[in-house]
Amino acid sequence: MYRVCLETGDSGRDATPLYRDPELLGHVYAGPYPLADPGLTWVAYDDQGLLGYVVATADTAAFEQWLEEAWWPGLRARYPRRLAADPGDGTQDWRRVAHLHDPPPTPADVLHAHPAHLHIDLLPRGQGAGLGRRLMTTLIDALRARGVPGLHLGVGSGNPRAFAFYLAMGFQEARRAPWGSTMKMDLRG
Template sequence: MFEIRLASPADRAALYRICLETADSGADGTHLYQDPLLVGHLYAGPYLEFAPEYVFVLEDDAGVCGYVLGVLDTSTFETRLEHDWRPALRAQYLDPVNVRPQERTPDEGLMHLIHHPPVPDPGVLSEYPSHLHIDLLPRGQGKGQGRQLLERLFSALREAGSPGVHLGVGGRNTRAQSFYRHLGFSELRGFSDGGLILGLKL
């Protein structure tokens, strides 16, 4: 039996764990990272900290097995990260500026992102100001729970007045790309590595 509920601060460790265990294009990324908290610091922690009203978890008898994380306004969220989240991480993780990009370890790749975060595309934000991340462990997949998680988030974003939501998906994660397209997401931007930015009008 699955339950979807609003996340609480007590879920932080579970969110970080799931973030890591889905970090290899949807598969378990535990083997890729020496620091098991690093992925969560970028892609889970700040959402629970600064936008908890848009963080929903999927729970079964064994515990939390998935989540969707969202923000209402990406620009406002990015400003908050730059002032209140990234400074502590930058003090903790050095910028691997002297390591060539192709030689960086997965940890160093994320450390570089902490110091040089990507700039959101204004053309995307003008129509799709909200964004999200969703991750489910295998035991929560294939049962319609991902769609239900997203519908909970979409409802909250609509109620707050968002006109659209976007997300990024890696080129290797073709299963996720198909899932999002099936839900009505359309391609907004494409990249040379096969990665996509997809958007959905709310």
């Protein structure tokens, strides 16, 4: 999963050249989810290996607390705060280190009606054949079975294909920021 996260981590493009540490992006956006709630993780394979995955949490507020208690401490020891300074070489490790030391909380108004959130990544060879839709549908069905009222996600402004995909899946744009958009889906209907 970490490899797929890295190879799709630049708004759907390969982020490998942007990271000195190839695990750092996965530590933030892939690794904690299967540990926190393995029942909301699905992966897709072909004969070449892992194609992609979807990971989620049904309760973002509880997940953020779990990260503080169980996930971030080990990573903070491995990646000290001093590494959160921009080295000026175009790499992005420093941004992920800053994130794990000072993770931005999810806004309360988003959490109220849409407490679940997800990350989905598919390698190019897995895109365009309905696999993303199948992974998302599987996740949405599982969240509905748990009685989760709503789901949200973030999509970068540099990823218009993903934005269009989420709209086609039934998400609505909840808010826009310089980095991109928060999208939401009501799961009650």
